[in-house]
Amino acid sequence: MRVGFIGLGRMGKGMAHRILSGRHDLAVYDVATQATVEFAKEGAYIASSIEDLCKDREVVITMLAEDAHVNDVAFGRGGLCASLPAGAIHIASGTYGIATIRALETAHARAKQTLLAVPVLGRPDLAATGQLGLVPAGPQEAIDRCEPLLKLMGKRIFYAGTKPESASAIKLANNAVLGCAITAMGEGFSLVRKYGVEAKVLYEVLTEGLFGGAPAYVGYGKTMVNESYDKVGSPVTIGMKDSVLIAGAANIARVPMPSHDVYIQRLLGAIAHGDGDLDQAALAKEQSRASGLE
């Protein structure tokens, strides 16, 4: 297929390489031009602008961190909506808010293009090896056409439905549960510490019991026990960004989420105390602060 890829950051780079490995005709674009150098060596076309990238493309994949970035790329002058041919598909692969997905869907439809929302689950190493989880949603015909590309990027594909916003709902709900799990784990550690028990005992109870086998508990719990919050996977500020999208989605759909509200307040407290750049496990530190332990 003739594929375009915009956003060659830590995740996007690996995903774009996977597309190339499937011998597709790939054009890439990134505002940071040095990110495109390795792709030129491998025979990808390096587009000079989004408009240039869109020429003759059947599918364009965007992997951009923020709603504002994907809005700029899609709606800006010479952006995707103005430049993609009719019939083309835009695969939006970041974690975006419901309002953004709805606006993209409408604008692409008006330009006779199709939006697929395909948020991903996984880290950069999984992106590089095609082991991501993918959550596609959008018109079935477009999903069918893109399936060869999805299979190159992801090991496990969870089909969310025919409306793009359904994929956002799944991704945001998964992140909400993760945030609540981190928050609740922090509460557990503070409670046992105030009763004179070492945190690692609770860690063993959790990860050898009801929460055994769950990377969320094994990974974040370990960071909490070791207080190694400066080894950053996903920082508190990214949690905050996602949390605002979750609260927005909950508001639009009228879903009270009290556990998630607790998570937001802990995120805010951590940022207020200067811990915004630490790993999200630092919410346990914020909890211990609230418990008079720090």
Added chain:
Amino acid sequence: MTEGSFAAPAYKVYGKIMVDEAYDKVGFTALLGLKDFNLIMAAAEAARVPLPSGNALRDRLLSAIAHGDGTKDWAVVGREQARASGLE
């Protein structure tokens, strides 16, 4: 969730009950859940540890019991959440 970050018995078991809405197959009742959370909150109060997530769960258990679901499996907080969201 259960093929990703949450591949653990707690999520597989309680998640399945919620998806199937099989709250009548009772492992542990909402009433017992409330009893335990009252103990947890009392221990937390004695040690001066605020537990906001614990409070949120205790409130959902209390509401589930108020709606007559006290003898259902305590995964019934999933239904209580649906009720609070206008889904029931």
